Amino acid sequence: MVLEQLNQEGAHPATGKFAELAASAAEFGRRAAALGASLSETVETFGRFRAALVGELAVMARRRRLDTREATALLVEAEHAADRLLLALMNGHLGQT
Numbered sequence: 050m051v052l053e054q055l056n057q058e059g060a061h062p063a064t065g066k067f068a069e070l071a072a073s074a075a076e077f078g079r080r081a082a083a084l085g086a087s088l089s090e091t092v093e094t095f096g097r098f099r100a101a102l103v104g105e106l107a108v109m110a111r112r113r114r115l116d117t118r119e120a121t122a123l124l125v126e127a128e129h130a131a132d133r134l135l136l137a138l139m140n141g142h143l144g145q146t
Contacts (some may be wrong), residue, residue, distance in 0.1 A: 067130070071137040078141025091142050099131050128130070 079092040110120040
């Protein structure tokens with residue numbers, strides 16, 4: 050869903066869609082905690098998702114033939130979204146959501 054939102058020309062993740070993504074991240078954090086995964090293990094798993102996201106963004110930027118400015122803006126937006134999802138994941142793990 051993150052890629053779907055970022056793939057839309059000039060779109061910022063829609064508030065409703067992003068809230069859905071954040072809720073999913075928090076739920077993942079809660080489930081990981083319930084299964085006995087430490088917070089660092091949970092964050093490490095999220096890091097793998099983030100790396101895959103950045104890789105897909107590179108493919109998307111090439112496919113769309115984005116110039117450097119556009120590709121950088123896309124990456125900055127994705128990093129911001131991933132940071133917010135990471136916080137939701139951690140809060141879910143810690144039972145703060």
